[in-house]
Amino acid sequence: MEKFLTQHKRKAEDEASPDVLPKQFPKAKMRKYDEAYLAFGFTCTTVGNEERPQCVVCLKVLACDSLKPNKLRRHLETNHPEHKDKPVDFFRHKLVNCRAQQSLFTKAASVPANAQLASYKVAYRVAQCKKPHTIAEELILPCAMDMVSVMLNDSAASKLRAIPLSNNTIGRRIYDISKDIEEQLNDKVRDGRFSLQMDEATDSNKDCLLITYVRFIDGDDMREELLFCKQITGRATAEELFKIIDTYLKEANLKWEDCVGICTDGARAMAGIRGGLQALIKRVSPNAQWTHCMIHREALASKQLSPELNDVMTHVIATVNYIKTRPVKARKESPGHTPSFCHILPMRDRIFCCGLHQNKIQVKDGH
Known part of the structure; x- marks a missing residue:
């Protein structure tokens, strides 16, 4: 009796002890494929580092535990009863056809390198012209085939069919190009210091957007590029704007310590020295200097102009x-008279200069 109690107590202590590891059950034995299984109409294929049986008749892939002669025979007799008495040569011929078909599918699915490059070039042109993505397949490809068939021959024109130009393909190509341009820009910004200029804007759908430009030194030149344009989902507060900018800089692996300047308008959410975006940025980048945007300063100054200058x-x-808000009007140019922003801007600067030195100007002949 004491011996039994002692053994029972020791067993209970062993089960309660955390140092005792549970029993390791042996792993299930994995069967290997045998060439004799071809007599049942099965070959071997690899799926996720596992050998699985594949029927050479219906090309169905079974589970790993089906790699047994009785299960393979049952599949043949149940699904292909007309082939159960066929010799091994019949299934060997089926295996050759199966492998040839798989290689044909792989060759058809692959895109040549030159055709893929041509697809990217066409997508870049479509993005530059701001045209619908369907124009590549509906207009560009047929026109290219007609020109090649007339200038060269029909066989050369038929090779253009290998260029993928569908609607979804052009969309993916444009996205890949934009991501590559963004990565190149971020790589150049990381090399030195930079300054940011941000402003709020509203598009035609009444969506509030935060547009941010970056200015940096590229070699010996000073460059200014669009960094990002993000939608403001909530209220346009200083905390929300800083969160958007901070999230993007972290994703792009850009450091706040390298930011030496910020430029905004005079709104309180932007230029506030205590709770505005300026104050939040200076907490993480003390060396950043805030600058009031010159365009907004000119807009504020224009409100105090004389009536004659204000009318001009x-x-x-x-x-x-x-x-500028109508692309058709912006593209139209007449000889000698180009109504574009680059020609009007110097005149506007001259008007501002005159307004700073004179109280009023004379308007003659409508100029």
């Missing part, structure tokens, strides 16, 4: 907005 400025601004 109103007509100039209305003309620029009418031209």
Whole structure:
């Protein structure tokens, strides 16, 4: 009796002890494929580092535990009863056809390197012209085939069919190109110091957007590029704007310590020295210097102009907005008279210069 109690107590202590590891059950034995299984109409294929049986008749892949003669025979007799008495040569011929078919599918699915490069070039052109993605397959490809068939021959034109130009393909190509341009820009910004300029904007759908430009030194040149454009989902507060900028800089692996300047308008959410975006950025980048945007300063100064100068400025601004907000008007050019922003801007600068030195100007002949 004492012996039994002692053994029972020792067993209970062993089960309660955390040092005792549970029993390791042996792993299930994995069967290997045998060439004799071809007599049942099965070959071997690899799926996820596992050998699985594949029927050479219906090309169905079974589970790993089906790699047994009785299960393979049952599949043959149940699904292909007309082939159960066929010799091994019959299934060997089926295996050759199966492998040839698989190689044909792989060759058809692969895209040549030159055709893929041509697809990217066409997608870049479509993105530059701001055209619908369907124009590549509906217009560009047929026109290219017609030109090649006329200038060369029909066989050369038929090779253009290998270029993937579907709607979804062009969309993916444009996305890949934009991501590559963004990565190249971020790599150049990481090499030195940079400054940011941000402003809020509203598109035609009344969506509030945060547009941020970056200025940096590329070699011996000073460059200014669009860094990102993000939608403001909530309220346009200083905390929300800083969160958007901070999240992007972390994703792009850009450091706040390298930011030496910020440029915004005079709104309180942007330029506030205590709770504005300026104050939040200076907490993480003390060396950053804030600058009031010159365009917004000019807009504020134009409100105090004389009536004559204000009338001229109103007509100039209305003309620029009418031209630049309509792509058809912006593309139209007449000889000697190009109503574009680059020609009107110097005149606007001259008007501001005159307004700083004179109280009023004379308007003659509508100029």
